[in-house]
Amino acid sequence: MTLAAHDMKIQDYGCLIDGAWLPAAGGEWLEMTDPCDGSILARIARGGSADINAAVAAARKAQPGFARRPPVERVRLMNAISRRITAEAERLAQLESRDTGKPITQARNDAIAAARFFEFYAGIADKVMGSSIPLGDDIVDFTVREPLGVTGQIVPWNYPLQIACRSMAPALATGNSIVLKPAELACLSVLEIARICEEEGLPPGVLNVVTGLGSEAGAALAAHPGVDLIVFTGSVATGSQVMQAAARNIVPVLLELGGKSPNILLADAAVETTIPILLKAAFPNSGQTCSAGTRVLVERPILDQVMDQIAGRLPSLTMGRGLDDPDLGPLVSAGQRRKVESYVTIGAEEGAEVITGGAFISGASEETGHFVRPTLLAVKSPAARVAREEIFGPVLTIMPFDDLEEAEAIANATEYGLVAGVWGRDIGRLHRLAQRVRSGQVFINCYGAGGGVEIPFGGTRKSGFGREKGVEAIQSYTQVKNICLRIDMPEGA
DSSP states (O other): OOOGGGOOOOOEEOEEETTEEEOOTTOOEEEEEOTTTOOEEEEEEOOOHHHHHHHHHHHHHHHHHHHHSOHHHHHHHHHHHHHHHHHTHHHHHHHHHHHHOOOHHHHHHHHHHHHHHHHHHHTTTTOOOOOEEEOOTTEEEEEEEEEOSEEEEEOOSSSHHHHHHHHHHHHHHTTOEEEEEOOSSSOHHHHHHHHHHHHTTOOTTTEEEOOSOIIIIIHHHHTOTTOSEEEEESOHHHHHHHHHHHHTTTOOEEEEOOOOOEEEEOTTSOHHHHHHHHHHHHOGGGGOOTTOOOEEEEEGGGHHHHHHHHHHHGGGOOBOOGGGOOSBOOOSOHHHHHHHHHHHHHHHHTTOEEEEOOSBOTTSOSSSOOOBOOEEEEOSOTTSHHHHSOOOSSEEEEEEESSHHHHHHHHTOSSOOSEEEEEOSOHHHHHHHHHHSOOSEEEESOOOTTOOTTSOBOOSGGGEESOBSTTTHHHHTEEEEEEEEESSOOTTO
16 A cells, blocks of 8 residues: 555555554545646545445444553554654655645645644543542542544645644544544545555554545445444535534534634734745735634724735745645646635625736646636725635635724624734734634734644634634534442442
């Protein structure tokens, strides 16, 4: 299964089921292509319901024994995996860059984060504790946190390396087993992480990976009665389908969905130093980031200054092949490019002014090289679709406000609530806005696009629910059991 001599030659990746790399039961394969030029990178097995059934069976068989192992063994195993990821970080980053199209610097950061997830949760694995409840001298009552069992994890294409590890690590730290379905558009780094886990001694069946189409393998996993938790990152529409499928089995779900995150600039914001951060927040992975800061709300006295600075900087952003480390790489597919371009058209029809960008770059093929220039839209109404809906591309909207109440209203005028940024010098006004914006994360005079491994991440409203990252993630992968012990039985009982 592994890459020959760790190079990047075209090869076949099977499904990992019960410790063995296998072709799909149906015998079919899917081609993985480079979004920069359409060249074939590899083939992945087109797994389906039969493969999911086998993977879930393996995970159910392996999980009890894995959970009963002393926690310190999980600590050592996860630290070993972290060290291997660190040792292979450059190769993983190059694979991620080619597979997704993202700039290599961003892919390297993803590899660092992947290793850090295993390191962070290794430090927690032997510290998942319960509490005692005082009920008198004759009764001992206490709680323990137990693994849920089999976790079904559906990973998106935009950050496969980082998002897979952010869910795998806490699941393994708490004694769960995993059936993971990566995205068919980009997933090669995930398969290499699975190889590392296997080679570092993760028992067979604890981690299973079934590649294939979301409508086939993903749907089968979400609906499987043998799964105890579904973890999904992706679109609202697919998230709703996942919830409905899980609900039929009364299975809990952990959802991280879309975003339309605002950066709010008060009149006393330090514009010169803020603008470069806003652009990095808006266009990570060419804007294909759920937590990207794709809306800029500006207090009216500085609107012209902010707009001029953003418009002046966007044309200088470089675009190109991810391995050449431009500011922006291609979008992941022709379909994604067409979607982004359609939103620019919709914005113009709604009365938004295209300040700069908004076009497919010249010299690229219509079928390959899915590049869209970074775009700035001046929007007139918070009700406009481009101001409310997630575009998932390099499109930034800008809109003025006159007071804190209006800023709050515009910031909350979407169905999402994932991340927000607030910028200025007046601590009182900053704090009031941070409290009033409906968002899972609020950054003040900074913007982390989800933040570090240690910071809990998740949304409100249609951005989803539950929390990944940080210590809080442990709650999502465990359940509380209460044990009550009467010390002395009464006479005659």
